[in-house]
Amino acid sequence: MTSSDETAGTTPSGLFCTVDVDSLYLYLGLYGHGAKADRALVATTYEVAVRRFAELFREFSIPATFFAVGQDLAYPEAAEVARDLVAAGHHIGNHSLRHRYDLIRLDRQAAYEEIVGGHDAIVAAVGEAPRVFRAPGYNMTLREEHILAELGYRYDASPLPSFPYLAIKYGVLSWLALRGRKSQSIWGNPLAFMGSRQPFRRGPLTILPSSSTPWLRLPVIGTSLSTAPPLLFDHFVSSLSAMPFVGLEFHAVDLLELAGDRLPEALGAQRDLHLPLARKWERFRYLLKQLTSTHNPFVPE
Numbered sequence: 001m002t003s004s005d006e007t008a009g010t011t012p013s014g015l016f017c018t019v020d021v022d023s024l025y026l027y028l029g030l031y032g033h034g035a036k037a038d039r040a041l042v043a044t045t046y047e048v049a050v051r052r053f054a055e056l057f058r059e060f061s062i063p064a065t066f067f068a069v070g071q072d073l074a075y076p077e078a079a080e081v082a083r084d085l086v087a088a089g090h091h092i093g094n095h096s097l098r099h100r101y102d103l104i105r106l107d108r109q110a111a112y113e114e115i116v117g118g119h120d121a122i123v124a125a126v127g128e129a130p131r132v133f134r135a136p137g138y139n140m141t142l143r144e145e146h147i148l149a150e151l152g153y154r155y156d157a158s159p160l161p162s163f164p165y166l167a168i169k170y171g172v173l174s175w176l177a178l179r180g181r182k183s184q185s186i187w188g189n190p191l192a193f194m195g196s197r198q199p200f201r202r203g204p205l206t207i208l209p210s211s212s213t214p215w216l217r218l219p220v221i222g223t224s225l226s227t228a229p230p231l232l233f234d235h236f237v238s239s240l241s242a243m244p245f246v247g248l249e250f251h252a253v254d255l256l257e258l259a260g261d262r263l264p265e266a267l268g269a270q271r272d273l274h275l276p277l278a279r280k281w282e283r284f285r286y287l288l289k290q291l292t293s294t295h296n297p298f299v300p301e
Contacts, residue, residue, distance in 0.1 A: 134157045
């Protein structure tokens with residue numbers, strides 16, 4: 001499988017709605033606090049944030065894909081919520097075992113174990129195998145795609161084709177470095193942010209990118225949707241509505257509020273956590289109402 005294997009083929013259209021269930025301890029690590037897996041933070045992520053997303057999707061009859069980190073499903077609170085999601089018609093996607101941002105830097109065996117470990121944890125928790133993978137931090141190379149193909153996966157949803165997002169990410173990493181904080185994120189593979197905005201085939205895999213706008217390729221993810229000024233938010237909505245395929249990516253944290261949910265103060269670096277929860281509900285509901293009037297929601301089969 002090489003880059004020359006990319007073909008249009010038969011690719012999906014419609015609304016591919018996803019939620020990356022990155023538990024709150026991962027955000028502490030992202031901002032240089034070096035936090036490890038924490039049951040209370042996992043429970044808040046699943047029992048509060050994920051259940052809010054389930055409520056939101058139920059309102060619009062949207063089957064969504066929730067990308068779970070395998071090690072979090074060892075906690076009974078998380079496993080119970082994941083089973084409830086499957087019972088409601090959602091799909092649990094593989095987000096690796098431990099959300100190693102440096103997945104692409106691991107040797108092949110270690111990378112294989114991260115992917116298989118996440119897969120097996122999902123099967124153990126919900127009794128259903130994941131059909132789609134998303135790499136931590138969007139970092140993916142052909143080596144990981146080969147591993148997915150070997151394991152029988154048909155879909156990868158890792159890319160975010162948005163060079164402005166990449167520039168912001170590099171800026172945050174530089175800012176943290178200047179302050180003497182080491183983020184668990186990495187500089188990564190820039191090519192993961194430069195590819196097609198529409199689904200395509202590469203070997204046996206169908207690649208489902210998260211959406212960005214035409215021309216400027218601004219990332220249209222939960223954080224940008226909640227923080228954008230009104231005119232830019234309207235541009236996001238109109239841009240997505242005009243696309244045949246929408247890869248709408250949220251993160252569980254998008255429906256949390258720093259003060260209202262009594263989250264650790266160290267999470268204040270995540271600026272959208274300072275926004276009123278009511279504003280996020282309003283914007284996400286408006287967007288989903290528009291999109292479900294023009295696009296059929298789906299989960300990968």
